[in-house]
Amino acid sequence: MxxxxxxxxxxxxxxxxxxxxxxxxxxxxxxxxxxxxxxxxxxxxxxxxxxxxxxxxxxxxxxxxxxxxxxxxxxxxxxxxxxxxxxxxxxxxxxxxxxxxxxxxxxxxxxxxxxxxxxxxxxxxxxxxxxxxxxxxxxxxxxxxxxxxxxxxxxxxxxxxxxxxxxxxxxxxxxxxxxxxxxxxxxxxxxxxxxxxxxxxxxxxxxxxxxxxxxxxxxxxxxxxxxxxxxxxxxxxxxxxxxxxxxxxxxxxxxxxxxxxxxxxxxxxxRDRYDTFRVARTDDINGILALLGPLEDKGILVRRSREKLENEIDHFYVNERDGMIIGCAALYPIPETEPSVAELACVAVHPDYRQSGRGDALLRALEKRAREQAVRRLFVLTTQTAHWFAERGFEQAPVGELPPQRQDLYNFQRNSKVYFKTL
CATH class of the missing domain: 3.40.1160.10 (Acetylglutamate kinase-like)
Structure with a gap:
């Protein structure tokens, strides 16, 4: 039934x-x-x-x-x-x-x-x-x-x-x-x-x-x-x-x-865009929340409110398949850093598509976008997916290597691991 x-x-x-x-x-x-x-x-x-x-x-x-x-x-x-x-x-x-x-x-x-x-x-x-x-x-x-x-x-x-x-x-x-x-x-x-x-x-x-x-x-x-x-x-x-x-x-x-x-x-x-990667829009918010919610409940991702997501929607990239958001990721450039640094966050893929290379495709799309913005290094904070990022060229680094603005926001209770990748 x-x-x-x-x-x-x-x-x-x-x-x-x-x-x-x-x-x-x-x-x-x-x-x-x-x-x-x-x-x-x-x-x-x-x-x-x-x-x-x-x-x-x-x-x-x-x-x-x-x-x-x-x-x-x-x-x-x-x-x-x-x-x-x-x-x-x-x-x-x-x-x-x-x-x-x-x-x-x-x-x-x-x-x-x-x-x-x-x-x-x-x-x-x-x-x-x-x-x-x-x-x-x-x-x-x-x-x-x-x-x-x-x-x-x-x-x-x-x-x-x-x-x-x-x-x-x-x-x-x-x-x-x-x-x-x-x-x-x-x-x-x-x-x-x-x-x-x-x-x-x-x-x-x-x-x-x-x-x-x-x-x-x-x-x-x-x-x-x-x-x-x-x-x-x-x-x-x-x-x-x-x-x-x-x-x-x-x-x-x-x-x-x-x-x-x-x-x-x-x-x-x-001929139309049946399966595509693109910059997120405000009408994608419900789809993004549906992806992030289960991962936030498990403590894999930091919880984001709808209001925060609406304010930061321009930082998000989505994988849309036949009208459904099946993947997302976000890129946050850190101002006044030399060389230019950006944070990769909210990498999430629908459970039905996690074995089909969607995460890799999202990562490639965000790396391309980062290069277009003259970003030279990416970093990510993770608690449970360190191996996934390590397998894709990210290397572990101390918290002190984070940009000062991001160090001030670091949650020591969460104890996230820091990984960097040079583009």
């Missing part, structure tokens, strides 16, 4: 954050099976009920024999018939799953309305390098206003990789291009790609910049499982989509695990 309540409470910030936002979800053909679709649809229906506006793109990839469906594939009439059959099959399966509502099932009472239609106008790709690609098409126009209206009405929009021309023809659209165009024209907040596990390519990293992802992709064969998903995520980031998640569609519950936990289970490529 305790675990359930804790998990549910921790998911609340994401429920609030996603309400009214728009996401485009790509269900890759390789993860579509009777067993997986049931679970995926239940999770999508839950997201819809929580107020996330969903466009669900599905494809026929890996369902068509002897044809690799990409932007350069020749789609002849027979292949197109096979594609249409597969799309029709999975459209019906998905619509049926969204309609289910048996008692004691996740979909009971959901009453999800799924909308499909001729939202995408396409044109033929034509002849490329002397080869007629026939029914291979490109997006010409997306009726984003009509899609937006359906989303605002609380419906899920189901989008196959097809487009229709002004001459009444049907064209296959490479879904990796279609999802980016749809997200861009709907001004979507995120793309979620449900396909192969991305971690073998990303080395298990859960957040990457576009540059880092590009480097990872360059280390793997082009046909490695997950490459298409991650290449699409990279293109989406470069197209201006704020966040793109790639998750393992073979892992039950991965969609919810990725969106409703701070660390996720897939790989996130974010």
């Amino acid at each position: 305790t675990d359930f309540v804790s998990i549910f409470r921790n998911s609340a910030p994401y429920i609030h954050a996603y309400r009214g936002k728009t996401a485009v979800v790509w269900l890759r053909g390789k993860v579509l099976s009777r067993s997986s679709v049931h679970a995926l649809v239940s999770d999508l229906a839950l997201l819809n009920s929580l107020g996330l506006k969903l466009i669900v793109l599905f494809d026929a990839d890996d369902q068509v024999e002897d044809v690799r469906l990409n932007e350069n594939a020749v789609i002849d009439p027979n292949t197109m018939d096979t594609i249409l059959n597969r799309i029709g099959h999975w459209r019906s399966r998905l619509e049926a799953q969204f309609t289910q509502g048996l008692a004691n099932s996740p979909m009971h009472g959901a009453r999800v309305r799924v909308i499909g239609g001729n939202f995408v106008t396409a044109r033929p790709e034509g002849v490329v390098d002397g080869i007629d690609l026939q029914a291979q098409g490109r997006v010409r126009r997306i009726d984003h206003l009509a899609i937006r209206q359906h989303l605002d009405d609380g419906n899920i929009v189901l989008l196959p990789p097809l487009g229709y021309s002004v001459t009444g023809e049907v064209f296959y659209l490479a879904p990796d291009h279609l999802i980016i165009e749809t997200a861009r024209r709907l001004d979507a907040d995120k793309i979620v790609i449900v396909g192969d596990d991305p971690h073998p390519i990303t080395g298990g990293q859960k957040e990457l910049t576009a540059f880092e992802l590009s480097h990872c992709l360059g280390q793997q064969p082009k046909d490695h499982p997950g490459m298409r998903e991650l290449n699409t995520a990279l293109a989406a980031s470069e197209a201006g989509i704020p966040r793109c998640h790639v998750i393992d569609g073979h892992q039950d519950g991965a969609l919810l695990g990725e969106l409703f936990t701070r660390d996720g289970v897939g790989t996130l490529i974010a």
Whole structure:
């Protein structure tokens, strides 16, 4: 019971954050099976009920024999018939799953309305390098206003990789291009790609910049499982989509695990500052107090009042992760010292992140800031973390080596050890 309540409470910030936002979800053909679709649809229906506006793109990839469906594939009439059959099959399966509502099932009472239609106008790709690609098409126009209206009405929009021309023809659209165009024209907040596990390519990293992802992709064969998903995520980031998640569609519950936990289970490529180190602001005070409080209670840190923290907020540096302050440290330059000296204080990291190098990153950030202020030596007063600082280049010194201003404030009853580091 305790675990359930804790998990549910921790998911609340994401429920609030996603309400009214728009996401485009790509269900890759390789993860579509009777067993997986049931679970995926239940999770999508839950997201819809929580107020996330969903466009669900599905494809026929890996369902068509002897044809690799990409932007350069020749789609002849027979292949197109096979594609249409597969799309029709999975459209019906998905619509049926969204309609289910048996008692004691996740979909009971959901009453999800799924909308499909001729939202995408396409044109033929034509002849490329002397080869007629026939029914291979490109997006010409997306009726984003009509899609937006359906989303605002609380419906899920189901989008196959097809487009229709002004001459009444049907064209296959490479879904990796279609999802980016749809997200861009709907001004979507995120793309979620449900396909192969991305971690073998990303080395298990859960957040990457576009540059880092590009480097990872360059280390793997082009046909490695997950490459298409991650290449699409990279293109989406470069197209201006704020966040793109790639998750393992073979892992039950991965969609919810990725969106409703701070660390996720897939790989996130974010254009905004998902995990950053920066100078603290007044609206960070509650987060800083939450970090310092438990350490103050244990006597590791000297207690600071909210008023004192408000007055000294310009001295603090924080590590913010997805809106949560998970680390902090403070730098207090001592005036009129030669060479220039500063005190490092209030180094604190959230318990969940103490083994992930956050403390080292905070220390590096404060050392950089100290150098920018022409500080030549750092000192720290500590009672229980002396070894941590010693391992990072600090050396023990007598109290008498402290600047006179700081010696006057030294608490002999607390008996803190003094450590210095030359920058």
